[in-house]
Amino acid sequence: MNDELRRNLALFPIGIVQKLTELTARQIRYYEQHHLIQPARTEGNQRLFSFNDVERLLEIKKLIDQGINIAGVKKMIGTQTVPSELPSIDQPDEAVAKTKEMSDEELHELLKQELVLRGRPGTQGSLIQGELSRFFH
Numbered sequence: 001m002n003d004e005l006r007r008n009l010a011l012f013p014i015g016i017v018q019k020l021t022e023l024t025a026r027q028i029r030y031y032e033q034h035h036l037i038q039p040a041r042t043e044g045n046q047r048l049f050s051f052n053d054v055e056r057l058l059e060i061k062k063l064i065d066q067g068i069n070i071a072g073v074k075k076m077i078g079t080q081t082v083p084s085e086l087p088s089i090d091q092p093d094e095a096v097a098k099t100k101e102m103s104d105e106e107l108h109e110l111l112k113q114e115l116v117l118r119g120r121p122g123t124q125g126s127l128i129q130g131e132l133s134r135f136f137h
Helices: 003-008 014-021 025-033 051-065 070-077 093-098 104-119
Strands: 047-049
Touching: 003 051, 014 025, 014 047, 014 051, 025 051, 047 051, 051 070
Parallel strands: none
Antiparallel strands: none
């Protein structure tokens, strides 16, 4: 299973996400109402969040803490229309094969663009430096 697929798997209930992000359940639901995040739902309608959802919530929190309102956050990071994926026990290998692998050159170019963006005054890239590093080895 590749890293991007793993990061999109919806694994965390809202209680865990609250502890990881230090946001309230109400704040998390508010960001969902504004389509800034789109957690997966179980058959029982429970929200499940992925690593990418948690990272996005941390980015939203950082922007809000900087004094940017919800409209500004939407402009900076956009809305999310694709929900996270629920883990499937019998997920076929074809689904894994369909995910696009980046070549080293494509990854290098993407990171280069990100670093250039970070260097411009008044702009902010999408990377949150060090925010989730404590969760990965």
